[in-house]
Amino acid sequence: MTRRILSTWLLALMLAVPAVADTRWPDQGWQVTPTSLAYDELLEVLREAVEAEGMFVVTEAGPTEAAANRGVTLPGNRVVGVFRNDYAVRILRLSVPAMIEAPMRFYVTENDDGSATLSWKTPSHLLDPYVDEAGEELGAIARDLDALFDAIAQRVTETMK
Template sequence: MRTLLSLFLLVFVSFSPAMADSVAEREGWQVIATDKPYQALVDDLKAAIKAEKMLLVTQASASAGAKGRGLKIPGNRVMGVYRNDYAIRMLEASVAAGIEAPIRFYVTEDPGGTATLSWKTPSFVFAPYMEEGGDALAELAAELDDVFQTIATKAVASR
């Protein structure tokens, strides 16, 4: 009986969903670990988006949804950022690229109580559409790379 219980526990643990500790570096992404608490980084990111005259057009948070169900998971928030003049330029270059807007930042709470800011660079996001979008899309992506980097730099800066 004890062997059967041990086997059951081994199988259960092996197939139980686990949460990763943080966002790992990967191709096309920028990942910045900070010493800020999760909510402070969310607030500072919102302020940085506004300071760069961009718009926060979407937000989603599994942790907020879980909290509403009485569950607690590490904080996470996906924040979609864009602006209409960029959208028009993007669509003039490639209608198909429109599926990628808004471009998103991702704030995640790390195990030690700090938070990480990550995002796919606009040039990476738009890479599949470059043949169709040509120089106009490449220029827009490079411009947005700079805008997103500036937002991130402001958001992670010490208060």
């Protein structure tokens, strides 16, 4: 009898949990660019834009494909790590702890309507906690990386015109 009550309670709890995840983005440190591109198309265009700006895709991770292998359907969701070795060397010379922020990442998410959103934490936001110790040169590197990430995003959005 106790097992039945527990099972009923757990089922009621699961049904009370919203089926849609929160899609509000944090106010500080994020850039969020909705696109008219489909998820797979946005990933392809992003990779091309990264290369065109002289950066490299160094990591990719996302739960969508692995979940599908387990029979779970999720909207497209991919984190794309972007960086370049000369920035790594410059940052390491200023702050070993700051390198935990590399590679810096773009986040591609599939929307309910089939379009996808490109978002990212700005490099200056990621590196800001280290500038006091490392010095303003790290702040300058962060601003350079901000400009590169903005240029990558601009290339992506130009493909929609």
